[in-house]
Amino acid sequence: xxxxxxxxxxxxxxxxxxxxxxxxxxxxxxxxxxxxxxxxxxxxxxxxxxxxxxxxxxxxxxxxxxxxxxxxxxxxxxxxxxxxxxxxxxxxxxxxxxxxxxxxxxxxxxxxxxxxxxxxxxxxxxxxxxxxxxxxxxxxxxxxxxxxxxxxxxxxxxxxxxxxxxxxxxxxxxxxxxxxxxxxxxxxxxxxxxxxxxxxxxxxxxxxxxxxxxxx
Numbered sequence: 001x002x003x004x005x006x007x008x009x010x011x012x013x014x015x016x017x018x019x020x021x022x023x024x025x026x027x028x029x030x031x032x033x034x035x036x037x038x039x040x041x042x043x044x045x046x047x048x049x050x051x052x053x054x055x056x057x058x059x060x061x062x063x064x065x066x067x068x069x070x071x072x073x074x075x076x077x078x079x080x081x082x083x084x085x086x087x088x089x090x091x092x093x094x095x096x097x098x099x100x101x102x103x104x105x106x107x108x109x110x111x112x113x114x115x116x117x118x119x120x121x122x123x124x125x126x127x128x129x130x131x132x133x134x135x136x137x138x139x140x141x142x143x144x145x146x147x148x149x150x151x152x153x154x155x156x157x158x159x160x161x162x163x164x165x166x167x168x169x170x171x172x173x174x175x176x177x178x179x180x181x182x183x184x185x186x187x188x189x190x191x192x193x194x195x196x197x198x199x200x201x202x203x204x205x206x207x208x209x210x211x212x213x214x215x216x
Contacts, residue, residue: 066213067107070141071099073208077144080203081189095185098178102169103142111168121153122146141213144186144204151183 075096078084085091106118118137125145126134137146159165160176186200193200 067103067141069208069211069213070143071096071103072211073204074099074142074144074147076207076211077200077204078185078189080207081192081200083185083188083192091181094178094181098174098182099142101172101174101178102182103137105169105172105174106137106142109168109172111164113162113164114168117153117157117159117162117165118150120157121149124153125149128152143208144201147182147186148190148200151186154179154183 075084085095106114109115122134122136125148134145135143137143140146159169160179190200193203
């Protein structure tokens with residue numbers, strides 16, 4: 001099933017993802033980085049099919065595995081679009097870094113301004129799409145819908161023009177170039193899937209159920 005896919009096309013990316021987290025290349029403020037040393041001690045083998053160990057590590061540190069699963073599903077979706085940067089490149093590492101840290105910022109920051117920004121973006125998405133089944137970032141992590149909600153809201157209200165929001169995300173090591181890269185990747189993926197008559201969210205949902213934490 002999923003193991004064959006990971007070994008053939010996505011396995012190296014998955015190991016890179018875990019390695020980036022474990023070695024602290026995406027530094028997270030101390031109050032949310034308790035699992036990083038557990039990752040470092042974990043054996044990352046060539047068989048990336050063994051995803052259950054990820055959930056066990058995160059669960060033992062009281063961190064929801066679904067938060068890792070949401071990022072992995074995003075990467076798998078981008079991979080299916082054929083736009084993932086080559087593994088091991090600076091752009092690849094930056095993409096992993098940006099997604100992990102952006103999710104951490106919105107989930108863990110104490111900034112009222114950042115929380116209000118997320119709430120407004122999600123509310124706008126729900127109203128625009130009449131999406132009563134929308135799941136929030138707080139409960140399901142950085143899903144494709146949450147990310148698109150932020151991207152669309154940012155077009156009207158650029159987050160990088162608000163000093164308080166900039167300060168909040170920078171506290172989690174998210175840079176403007178990280179955000180620009182993420183937006184570009186999502187835009188490219190949407191174009192690819194649209195040309196195929198598919199939806200990026202449809203593909204994301206299919207991958208999400210195969211990742212740690214089950215379905216989004």
